[in-house]
Amino acid sequence: MIEKEKKFYIQHPRFYVAVDCIIFGFDEGKLKLLLLKRNFEPAKGQWSLMGGFVQKNESADNAAKRVLRELTGLENVYMEQVGAFGEIERDPGERVISIAYYALIKPDDYDKKLVKQHNACWVNIDELPTLIFDHDMMVEKARNMMKRQAVSKPICFRLLPELFTLTQLQTLYEVIYGETLDKRNFRKRVADMDFIEITDKIDKTGSKRGARLYRMNPETYCKSDRKLPFVKL
Numbered sequence: 001m002i003e004k005e006k007k008f009y010i011q012h013p014r015f016y017v018a019v020d021c022i023i024f025g026f027d028e029g030k031l032k033l034l035l036l037k038r039n040f041e042p043a044k045g046q047w048s049l050m051g052g053f054v055q056k057n058e059s060a061d062n063a064a065k066r067v068l069r070e071l072t073g074l075e076n077v078y079m080e081q082v083g084a085f086g087e088i089e090r091d092p093g094e095r096v097i098s099i100a101y102y103a104l105i106k107p108d109d110y111d112k113k114l115v116k117q118h119n120a121c122w123v124n125i126d127e128l129p130t131l132i133f134d135h136d137m138m139v140e141k142a143r144n145m146m147k148r149q150a151v152s153k154p155i156c157f158r159l160l161p162e163l164f165t166l167t168q169l170q171t172l173y174e175v176i177y178g179e180t181l182d183k184r185n186f187r188k189r190v191a192d193m194d195f196i197e198i199t200d201k202i203d204k205t206g207s208k209r210g211a212r213l214y215r216m217n218p219e220t221y222c223k224s225d226r227k228l229p230f231v232k233l
Helices: 002-010 060-072 111-117 133-149 155-159 166-177 183-193 218-223
Strands: 016-027 029-039 050-053 077-085 097-105 120-124 194-201 211-216
Touching: 016 060, 016 133, 016 155, 029 060, 029 166, 050 060, 050 077, 060 077, 060 097, 060 111, 077 133, 097 133, 097 155, 111 120, 133 155, 133 166, 155 166, 166 183, 166 211
Parallel strands: 016 097
Antiparallel strands: 016 029, 016 050, 029 120, 077 097, 194 211
16 A cells, blocks of 8 residues: 555656745835845846745745744744745746745844845835846735735734834835825824824934834734724725
């Protein structure tokens, strides 16, 4: 029986399985992507996402977590599987099927030394260079997925510092959706959401008067009936 099972698998072709990480960050009012300037073949000297091959002792999800950890030093990062990319000639080296994931990290949480060692840097999402293989397609699909999820889940708060201003929050939603939101209506919606809490702290980096800082309370959110959206798709 075992020999028959082996023959069943042997008669089929074998492929490499990889993962690619689409890592988003939010800094200086801009949505950014962490990209790698490749110093190895194939496509040496070109821009790509951070990726790697799935090893025998790990699942695809764990492989993506490992790749992210090796690049940023972070664990327990918010990640979502975007999909599988398996065009026959997508990789010039071998037949490789890649499973893409997108991740959201805060601007100051990652290990900057590790990122530099990998020859990686943050690039404004509106100024992306041409990426290798089908990585442009992965990024586009990840952005569309993030837009859909941002109206039903509080994922955007994973891009903000623990304490944030309402201007930061509104700017983040504007850059994600590529549209300007009415300030008064936006703040009315925020005021109706009990999981966004005002604090007694003031941010004075933008002006002498300063702006009140807020925080997101995940426990209150889980109990709340008032979910997002701030934006209607």
